[in-house]
Amino acid sequence: EVQLLESGGGLVQPGGSLRLSCAASGFTFSTYGMSWVRQTPGKGLEWVSVISDSGVTAYAESVKDRFTVSRDNSKNTVYLQMNGLRAEDTAVYYCAKLTWNSGRIFDSWGQGTLVTVSS
């Protein structure tokens, strides 16, 4: 069974930094892309970033140059380093397993970790 467990969320002041982690199990982590998707309270979903199995990365315009996604295949973990945080980054952040060859889909999701940016 695929399991994704996010951690690292919390309260941070505007301009601050946080690093989210997502520990994966139940599949061959190194052969899958991983993505981060966020959900603002009471609102919809927004794709944030992706890292391919080979380490190629991409970001939404809203977080480009502020967020960095990385992965450690030896630890089956994907990370999201968030710098220069803004109030509008407040959201629940989900990591999701990406299956590229069957529709570019997020076929498993973690339970999410809440990031609150406020003074």
Place this chain on the structure above:
Amino acid sequence: QSALTQPASVSGSPGQSITISCTGTSSDIGGYNYVSWYQQHPGKAPKLIIFEVGNRPSGVSSRFSGSKSGNTASLTISGLQAEDEADYYCSSYTGSSTNWVFGGGTKVTVL
């Protein structure tokens, strides 16, 4: 404002069928068969229920079906059940720097 447009809410009685629309552009829904749908119950993570327009993952009820015409995708839930009460999100891969876009979500209420 979300990139894909969904109705905010849809309701139906048990046993009825409902359809949720998801409208995009030729750069996303109209350009690719990479439309997926996710179900989210309150306080839970999204769950994939439809991929590649009309395919269901293993374990998802056959009461869920998907289709697409032009720039609009649709999710139909037949034989509506109380457990179907949830939020539903459409998504499309775009192939551009945007990569993936989502709809704003539709709240399904079982009357």
